[in-house]
Amino acid sequence: MYIPRTIETLLPRTLATFPCLAVTGPRQSGKSTMLRQALPEYRYVTLDDPAVLAQAHNDPVYFLDSLGDRCIIDEIQLAPGILSYVKMRVDAERNRNGRFVFTGSQQFGMIRNLGDSLAGRIALLDLLPFAVEEFRQAIPVDSGLELFATSSLTGTYPQLATTPGLDRGLWYTSYIQTYLERDIRSLYDIGSLREFHRFMQLLAVRCSQVLNMSALATDIGVSVTTIKRWLSVLEAGRIIHLLPPHFNNLGKRITKAPKVYFLDTGLACHLAGLRDREQILSGAMAGPLFENFCIQEVVKSFANRGEQPRISYLRTNNSLEVDLIIDTDALRPLPIEIKLTRTPSMSMASGLTRYAGLYAKLNPLDGLILCGTDSRRPVCRGVDAIGVVEFLELLSNNTKITASPPPEG
16 A cells, blocks of 8 residues: 655655755665655666666666666665766756656765765755654554554554554564665674664663763773764664754754654664553653654654754753754744643643743743643643644644643633
Protein backbone atom coordinates (compact mmCIF):
# COMPACT_ATOMS: atom_id res chain seq x y z
CA MET A 1 0.00 0.00 0.00
CA TYR A 2 1.40 3.37 -1.02
CA ILE A 3 0.81 6.31 1.33
CA PRO A 4 1.21 9.69 -0.43
CA ARG A 5 3.97 11.71 1.20
CA THR A 6 3.39 15.24 2.44
CA ILE A 7 6.57 16.49 0.80
CA GLU A 8 5.21 15.52 -2.64
CA THR A 9 3.34 18.83 -2.76
CA LEU A 10 6.70 20.63 -3.04
CA LEU A 11 7.84 18.71 -6.12
CA PRO A 12 6.03 20.62 -8.93
CA ARG A 13 7.18 24.04 -7.75
CA THR A 14 10.71 22.85 -7.04
CA LEU A 15 11.14 21.13 -10.41
CA ALA A 16 9.78 24.20 -12.17
CA THR A 17 12.42 26.36 -10.46
CA PHE A 18 15.64 24.31 -10.51
CA PRO A 19 17.35 22.13 -13.14
CA CYS A 20 18.15 19.51 -10.48
CA LEU A 21 16.59 18.16 -7.31
CA ALA A 22 18.14 15.92 -4.66
CA VAL A 23 16.01 14.01 -2.17
CA THR A 24 18.04 12.84 0.80
CA GLY A 25 17.07 10.91 3.90
CA PRO A 26 17.80 7.71 5.80
CA ARG A 27 17.73 4.35 4.08
CA GLN A 28 14.19 2.93 3.74
CA SER A 29 12.48 6.29 4.28
CA GLY A 30 10.67 5.88 0.94
CA LYS A 31 12.63 8.19 -1.38
CA SER A 32 12.64 5.99 -4.47
CA THR A 33 9.04 4.85 -3.99
CA MET A 34 7.79 8.40 -3.63
CA LEU A 35 9.61 9.71 -6.70
CA ARG A 36 8.50 6.82 -8.91
CA GLN A 37 4.90 7.36 -7.81
CA ALA A 38 4.97 11.15 -8.07
CA LEU A 39 7.05 11.40 -11.28
CA PRO A 40 5.97 8.49 -13.51
CA GLU A 41 7.11 10.33 -16.66
CA TYR A 42 10.74 10.32 -15.46
CA ARG A 43 13.14 7.54 -16.45
CA TYR A 44 14.28 5.74 -13.29
CA VAL A 45 17.65 4.04 -12.76
CA THR A 46 19.36 2.90 -9.59
CA LEU A 47 23.09 2.78 -9.05
CA ASP A 48 22.49 -0.15 -6.71
CA ASP A 49 22.44 -2.20 -9.93
CA PRO A 50 26.09 -3.23 -10.54
CA ALA A 51 25.71 -3.06 -14.33
CA VAL A 52 24.23 0.44 -14.18
CA LEU A 53 26.90 1.57 -11.72
CA ALA A 54 29.68 0.23 -13.95
CA GLN A 55 28.25 2.10 -16.93
CA ALA A 56 28.04 5.34 -14.94
CA HIS A 57 31.69 5.00 -13.94
CA ASN A 58 33.08 3.80 -17.27
CA ASP A 59 31.15 5.98 -19.73
CA PRO A 60 29.27 8.79 -17.94
CA VAL A 61 28.45 10.61 -21.20
CA TYR A 62 26.70 7.59 -22.72
CA PHE A 63 25.08 6.84 -19.37
CA LEU A 64 23.46 10.29 -19.23
CA ASP A 65 22.54 10.16 -22.94
CA SER A 66 20.64 6.92 -22.34
CA LEU A 67 18.41 8.50 -19.68
CA GLY A 68 16.54 10.90 -21.94
CA ASP A 69 15.27 14.38 -21.09
CA ARG A 70 14.13 13.70 -17.51
CA CYS A 71 15.48 11.10 -15.14
CA ILE A 72 15.68 9.89 -11.55
CA ILE A 73 19.12 8.59 -10.52
CA ASP A 74 18.88 6.62 -7.30
CA GLU A 75 21.80 6.36 -4.82
CA ILE A 76 23.83 9.10 -6.50
CA GLN A 77 26.47 8.96 -3.74
CA LEU A 78 27.76 5.75 -5.37
CA ALA A 79 28.88 7.63 -8.50
CA PRO A 80 29.62 11.27 -7.60
CA GLY A 81 31.89 11.56 -10.64
CA ILE A 82 28.93 11.95 -13.01
CA LEU A 83 27.91 15.23 -11.34
CA SER A 84 30.47 17.25 -13.29
CA TYR A 85 28.93 15.92 -16.52
CA VAL A 86 25.46 16.81 -15.24
CA LYS A 87 26.72 20.34 -14.52
CA MET A 88 27.94 20.76 -18.11
CA ARG A 89 24.55 19.71 -19.48
CA VAL A 90 22.68 22.00 -17.12
CA ASP A 91 24.92 24.97 -17.97
CA ALA A 92 24.45 24.35 -21.69
CA GLU A 93 20.67 24.84 -21.30
CA ARG A 94 20.10 26.87 -18.15
CA ASN A 95 16.50 27.65 -19.09
CA ARG A 96 15.48 23.97 -18.80
CA ASN A 97 14.39 23.04 -15.29
CA GLY A 98 13.35 19.77 -13.69
CA ARG A 99 15.76 17.60 -15.69
CA PHE A 100 17.66 15.58 -13.08
CA VAL A 101 16.38 14.13 -9.81
CA PHE A 102 18.81 12.39 -7.45
CA THR A 103 18.37 10.38 -4.27
CA GLY A 104 20.88 9.36 -1.65
CA SER A 105 20.96 7.79 1.79
CA GLN A 106 24.17 9.29 3.13
CA GLN A 107 23.47 12.96 3.46
CA PHE A 108 26.86 14.32 4.51
CA GLY A 109 29.02 13.10 1.62
CA MET A 110 26.23 13.49 -0.89
CA ILE A 111 25.51 17.12 -0.04
CA ARG A 112 29.22 17.95 -0.07
CA ASN A 113 29.53 16.56 -3.61
CA LEU A 114 26.34 18.25 -4.79
CA GLY A 115 27.37 21.56 -3.26
CA ASP A 116 30.74 21.45 -5.01
CA SER A 117 29.34 20.42 -8.39
CA LEU A 118 25.86 21.94 -8.69
CA ALA A 119 25.78 24.99 -6.43
CA GLY A 120 22.93 27.28 -7.45
CA ARG A 121 21.53 24.65 -9.80
CA ILE A 122 19.96 22.21 -7.35
CA ALA A 123 17.29 22.12 -4.65
CA LEU A 124 17.52 19.81 -1.64
CA LEU A 125 14.62 18.07 0.09
CA ASP A 126 14.90 15.76 3.09
CA LEU A 127 12.49 12.80 3.29
CA LEU A 128 12.27 11.32 6.77
CA PRO A 129 10.18 8.33 7.94
CA PHE A 130 6.40 8.77 8.17
CA ALA A 131 5.20 11.89 9.93
CA VAL A 132 2.03 11.69 12.02
CA GLU A 133 -0.37 12.57 9.20
CA GLU A 134 1.20 9.88 6.99
CA PHE A 135 1.38 7.26 9.74
CA ARG A 136 -2.31 7.72 10.55
CA GLN A 137 -3.25 6.91 6.95
CA ALA A 138 -1.59 3.52 7.38
CA ILE A 139 -2.67 2.88 10.98
CA PRO A 140 -5.71 4.95 12.03
CA VAL A 141 -5.09 6.25 15.56
CA ASP A 142 -6.98 9.12 17.17
CA SER A 143 -5.47 10.03 20.53
CA GLY A 144 -2.00 11.48 20.93
CA LEU A 145 -0.81 9.00 23.55
CA GLU A 146 -2.08 6.04 21.54
CA LEU A 147 -0.30 7.48 18.50
CA PHE A 148 2.91 7.75 20.53
CA ALA A 149 2.67 4.17 21.80
CA THR A 150 1.68 2.65 18.46
CA SER A 151 4.37 4.41 16.44
CA SER A 152 6.99 3.49 19.06
CA LEU A 153 6.01 -0.18 18.92
CA THR A 154 5.52 -0.27 15.15
CA GLY A 155 8.13 2.18 13.92
CA THR A 156 7.54 4.99 11.44
CA TYR A 157 9.50 3.67 8.47
CA PRO A 158 7.00 3.14 5.62
CA GLN A 159 7.47 -0.62 5.28
CA LEU A 160 6.88 -1.15 8.99
CA ALA A 161 3.74 0.97 9.09
CA THR A 162 2.16 -0.45 5.93
CA THR A 163 2.93 -4.18 6.37
CA PRO A 164 0.74 -5.88 9.00
CA GLY A 165 2.32 -8.88 10.65
CA LEU A 166 5.89 -7.88 9.84
CA ASP A 167 8.43 -8.98 12.46
CA ARG A 168 9.55 -5.56 13.69
CA GLY A 169 12.45 -6.86 15.74
CA LEU A 170 13.88 -8.79 12.81
CA TRP A 171 13.35 -5.80 10.48
CA TYR A 172 15.21 -3.40 12.78
CA THR A 173 18.02 -5.90 13.36
CA SER A 174 18.47 -6.25 9.61
CA TYR A 175 18.20 -2.48 9.14
CA ILE A 176 20.95 -1.81 11.67
CA GLN A 177 23.20 -4.45 10.15
CA THR A 178 22.68 -3.00 6.67
CA TYR A 179 23.24 0.52 7.96
CA LEU A 180 26.39 -0.44 9.82
CA GLU A 181 27.96 -2.78 7.31
CA ARG A 182 26.86 -1.38 3.97
CA ASP A 183 26.51 2.35 4.47
CA ILE A 184 28.65 3.36 7.42
CA ARG A 185 31.67 1.11 7.09
CA SER A 186 31.93 1.63 3.33
CA LEU A 187 31.99 5.42 3.68
CA TYR A 188 33.48 6.19 7.08
CA ASP A 189 36.28 4.92 9.26
CA ILE A 190 34.28 4.15 12.39
CA GLY A 191 36.55 1.49 13.88
CA SER A 192 34.89 -1.40 15.70
CA LEU A 193 31.35 -2.17 14.54
CA ARG A 194 30.60 -3.77 17.90
CA GLU A 195 31.59 -0.62 19.76
CA PHE A 196 29.62 1.55 17.33
CA HIS A 197 26.53 -0.59 17.88
CA ARG A 198 27.01 -0.27 21.63
CA PHE A 199 27.24 3.49 21.15
CA MET A 200 23.86 3.50 19.37
CA GLN A 201 22.32 1.51 22.23
CA LEU A 202 23.64 3.95 24.83
CA LEU A 203 22.31 6.91 22.84
CA ALA A 204 18.88 5.26 22.72
CA VAL A 205 18.62 4.83 26.49
CA ARG A 206 19.80 8.45 26.88
CA CYS A 207 17.47 9.97 24.30
CA SER A 208 16.07 13.40 25.22
CA GLN A 209 19.05 14.03 27.49
CA VAL A 210 21.79 16.63 27.23
CA LEU A 211 24.65 14.99 25.38
CA ASN A 212 27.63 14.08 27.56
CA MET A 213 30.36 12.93 25.20
CA SER A 214 32.90 12.34 27.96
CA ALA A 215 30.55 9.94 29.76
CA LEU A 216 29.82 8.07 26.53
CA ALA A 217 33.53 7.81 25.75
CA THR A 218 34.23 6.43 29.23
CA ASP A 219 31.37 3.90 29.10
CA ILE A 220 32.45 2.52 25.72
CA GLY A 221 36.20 2.86 26.19
CA VAL A 222 36.94 5.16 23.24
CA SER A 223 38.11 8.75 22.87
CA VAL A 224 35.86 11.81 22.84
CA THR A 225 37.11 12.45 19.30
CA THR A 226 35.70 9.07 18.27
CA ILE A 227 32.35 9.90 19.90
CA LYS A 228 32.22 13.18 17.96
CA ARG A 229 32.91 11.35 14.71
CA TRP A 230 30.25 8.74 15.41
CA LEU A 231 27.70 11.43 16.26
CA SER A 232 28.38 13.22 12.98
CA VAL A 233 27.86 9.93 11.12
CA LEU A 234 24.46 9.30 12.75
CA GLU A 235 23.38 12.91 12.29
CA ALA A 236 24.42 12.95 8.62
CA GLY A 237 22.56 9.69 8.04
CA ARG A 238 19.41 11.23 9.60
CA ILE A 239 19.26 8.63 12.34
CA ILE A 240 19.47 11.22 15.13
CA HIS A 241 18.79 14.92 15.53
CA LEU A 242 20.92 17.09 17.80
CA LEU A 243 18.83 19.88 19.33
CA PRO A 244 21.00 22.94 20.06
CA PRO A 245 20.68 25.02 23.23
CA HIS A 246 18.99 28.38 22.90
CA PHE A 247 20.97 31.58 23.32
CA ASN A 248 20.12 35.17 22.54
CA ASN A 249 23.38 35.32 20.61
CA LEU A 250 22.93 32.74 17.85
CA GLY A 251 26.68 32.47 17.44
CA LYS A 252 26.98 30.99 20.93
CA ARG A 253 24.33 28.36 20.32
CA ILE A 254 26.77 25.72 19.15
CA THR A 255 29.21 26.17 22.04
CA LYS A 256 27.03 24.28 24.55
CA ALA A 257 25.96 20.66 24.62
CA PRO A 258 22.94 19.69 22.48
CA LYS A 259 20.23 17.22 23.41
CA VAL A 260 20.00 14.02 21.38
CA TYR A 261 16.85 12.61 19.77
CA PHE A 262 16.21 9.72 17.40
CA LEU A 263 14.15 10.47 14.29
CA ASP A 264 12.22 7.22 14.76
CA THR A 265 11.13 6.24 18.27
CA GLY A 266 10.67 2.68 17.02
CA LEU A 267 14.41 2.41 16.38
CA ALA A 268 15.17 3.94 19.78
CA CYS A 269 12.86 1.41 21.47
CA HIS A 270 14.46 -1.47 19.57
CA LEU A 271 17.97 -0.39 20.57
CA ALA A 272 16.88 0.13 24.19
CA GLY A 273 15.21 -3.29 24.34
CA LEU A 274 11.65 -1.98 24.84
CA ARG A 275 9.08 -4.32 23.35
CA ASP A 276 5.68 -3.77 25.02
CA ARG A 277 3.14 -0.98 25.48
CA GLU A 278 3.43 -0.85 29.28
CA GLN A 279 7.17 -0.14 29.11
CA ILE A 280 6.59 2.66 26.61
CA LEU A 281 3.70 4.34 28.43
CA SER A 282 4.71 3.88 32.06
CA GLY A 283 8.25 2.50 32.20
CA ALA A 284 11.40 4.32 33.25
CA MET A 285 11.93 5.68 29.72
CA ALA A 286 8.30 6.71 29.10
CA GLY A 287 8.81 10.45 29.63
CA PRO A 288 12.02 10.73 27.56
CA LEU A 289 10.48 8.62 24.78
CA PHE A 290 7.39 10.84 24.62
CA GLU A 291 9.64 13.91 24.42
CA ASN A 292 11.66 12.19 21.68
CA PHE A 293 8.44 11.43 19.79
CA CYS A 294 7.31 15.06 19.95
CA ILE A 295 10.69 16.45 18.84
CA GLN A 296 11.02 13.96 15.97
CA GLU A 297 7.59 14.99 14.68
CA VAL A 298 8.45 18.69 14.86
CA VAL A 299 11.63 18.02 12.85
CA LYS A 300 9.60 16.06 10.28
CA SER A 301 7.06 18.87 10.03
CA PHE A 302 9.78 21.34 9.07
CA ALA A 303 11.38 18.88 6.64
CA ASN A 304 8.03 18.26 4.92
CA ARG A 305 7.80 21.99 4.24
CA GLY A 306 11.31 22.03 2.80
CA GLU A 307 12.65 24.02 5.76
CA GLN A 308 15.45 23.62 8.26
CA PRO A 309 14.05 23.18 11.79
CA ARG A 310 14.32 26.45 13.71
CA ILE A 311 14.20 24.82 17.12
CA SER A 312 16.25 24.71 20.31
CA TYR A 313 15.95 24.04 24.04
CA LEU A 314 16.76 26.17 27.07
CA ARG A 315 18.60 25.25 30.24
CA THR A 316 20.09 27.99 32.40
CA ASN A 317 22.40 27.95 35.40
CA ASN A 318 19.49 29.07 37.61
CA SER A 319 17.52 25.88 36.84
CA LEU A 320 15.17 27.29 34.21
CA GLU A 321 14.34 24.61 31.64
CA VAL A 322 12.18 24.76 28.51
CA ASP A 323 12.01 21.56 26.47
CA LEU A 324 11.46 23.16 23.07
CA ILE A 325 11.62 26.68 21.64
CA ILE A 326 10.43 27.22 18.07
CA ASP A 327 11.59 30.36 16.28
CA THR A 328 8.45 31.39 14.43
CA ASP A 329 8.16 33.31 11.17
CA ALA A 330 7.32 36.42 13.21
CA LEU A 331 10.73 36.11 14.95
CA ARG A 332 8.93 35.52 18.23
CA PRO A 333 9.99 32.40 20.17
CA LEU A 334 7.31 29.84 21.03
CA PRO A 335 8.23 28.05 24.31
CA ILE A 336 6.90 24.51 24.81
CA GLU A 337 7.00 22.05 27.70
CA ILE A 338 6.51 18.36 26.86
CA LYS A 339 4.76 16.22 29.47
CA LEU A 340 3.54 12.63 29.31
CA THR A 341 0.19 13.24 30.99
CA ARG A 342 -3.50 13.59 30.18
CA THR A 343 -4.11 16.06 33.01
CA PRO A 344 -1.61 18.94 32.90
CA SER A 345 -1.44 21.08 36.04
CA MET A 346 -0.46 24.68 36.77
CA SER A 347 2.82 23.51 38.31
CA MET A 348 3.86 22.15 34.90
CA ALA A 349 3.60 25.68 33.50
CA SER A 350 6.09 27.19 35.97
CA GLY A 351 9.04 27.03 33.57
CA LEU A 352 7.01 28.67 30.80
CA THR A 353 5.83 31.52 33.01
CA ARG A 354 9.38 32.09 34.29
CA TYR A 355 10.64 32.13 30.71
CA ALA A 356 7.99 34.70 29.73
CA GLY A 357 9.14 36.97 32.55
CA LEU A 358 12.90 36.57 32.16
CA TYR A 359 12.87 36.85 28.36
CA ALA A 360 10.13 39.45 27.95
CA LYS A 361 12.38 41.52 25.67
CA LEU A 362 12.18 38.70 23.08
CA ASN A 363 8.38 39.15 23.02
CA PRO A 364 7.73 35.39 23.21
CA LEU A 365 4.42 33.87 22.21
CA ASP A 366 2.25 32.38 24.94
CA GLY A 367 3.57 29.02 26.05
CA LEU A 368 2.23 25.53 25.40
CA ILE A 369 2.26 22.30 27.37
CA LEU A 370 2.39 19.55 24.74
CA CYS A 371 0.80 16.48 26.30
CA GLY A 372 -1.86 13.79 25.96
CA THR A 373 -4.88 16.01 26.54
CA ASP A 374 -7.87 15.37 24.28
CA SER A 375 -8.59 19.03 23.59
CA ARG A 376 -6.81 22.33 23.91
CA ARG A 377 -7.49 24.24 27.11
CA PRO A 378 -5.94 27.03 29.18
CA VAL A 379 -3.82 26.01 32.17
CA CYS A 380 -3.02 29.48 33.47
CA ARG A 381 -2.62 32.95 32.04
CA GLY A 382 -0.39 32.76 28.98
CA VAL A 383 -0.13 28.95 28.90
CA ASP A 384 -2.31 26.39 27.11
CA ALA A 385 -2.28 22.61 27.21
CA ILE A 386 -2.55 21.09 23.74
CA GLY A 387 -2.66 17.54 22.44
CA VAL A 388 -0.02 16.11 20.13
CA VAL A 389 -2.29 15.62 17.12
CA GLU A 390 -3.82 19.10 17.29
CA PHE A 391 -0.43 20.76 17.77
CA LEU A 392 1.18 18.96 14.84
CA GLU A 393 -1.77 19.80 12.58
CA LEU A 394 -1.34 23.48 13.42
CA LEU A 395 2.41 23.27 12.88
CA SER A 396 2.19 21.39 9.57
CA ASN A 397 -0.37 23.90 8.27
CA ASN A 398 1.92 26.73 9.42
CA THR A 399 -1.02 28.07 11.43
CA LYS A 400 -0.38 30.81 13.96
CA ILE A 401 -0.42 29.26 17.42
CA THR A 402 -1.70 31.53 20.17
CA ALA A 403 -2.99 30.84 23.63
CA SER A 404 -6.65 30.58 24.54
CA PRO A 405 -8.21 33.25 26.74
CA PRO A 406 -7.65 32.56 30.46
CA PRO A 407 -10.52 30.87 32.29
CA GLU A 408 -13.01 33.25 33.83
CA GLY A 409 -12.92 33.76 37.54
